[in-house]
Amino acid sequence: MASRRERLREQTTAEIKAAATAQLRDSGGAALSLRAVAVSIGMSPAGLYRYYPNRDALLTELITDGFAALAHEVARARDEAESDAFVAAALAYRGWALAHPNEFALLYGTPIPDYAAPESGPTSAASRQVGAAFVPPITAAWHRGTLKREAADPALDTFAAAVDLPPDAAAVAFTAWTAIHGLVVLEAFGHLAWLAADPGELAESRFHALSADLGIAP
Incomplete structure (x- = not known):
């Protein structure tokens, strides 16, 4: 105690x-x-x-907490999904970003002047938890044999080790991650406002299409 x-x-x-x-x-x-x-x-x-x-010590802890909270939300939605866990995880990622815009900007926005996260420190470990939260549905698709075939890229060796996937599956996972993150960043930072007042329907449609195209959907 x-x-x-x-x-x-x-x-x-x-x-x-x-x-x-x-x-x-x-x-x-x-x-x-x-x-x-x-x-x-x-x-x-x-x-x-x-x-x-100092300020950097507090920022480091806030960033670490932010990544941990985001990873938790993505993993929770994934585990509670009744159909496509990958889409549920992507929607949770988007939902957290829009509900916590300043925290999301702290994690993925413009770097803070004069701040550098500790190399291989807690922020790095916490950020990897976010990517790892998307991995189980991709791993399941790989074991089912439905995951899209994509050539392994030696430039992604570090990523493959971080997400614990074979190199060819890691390449697909990276494609999936960049597609999700790119769409969410565009919306979170106001670059999709010209499409619709609420781009939620677009996001869900693209996440479902991504899951189907990459062979992740069950």
């Missing part, structure tokens, strides 16, 4: 991150200020530095 000191630290850390997330939603990641976060929760800046020594 955690000690009282540990519980208090966990509660304070959660409060700091909640305040930072609120600031993020209002102003974006580039404007994140430790002093402003501290003031918003009634803490002195010096006190906050005992939890996060």
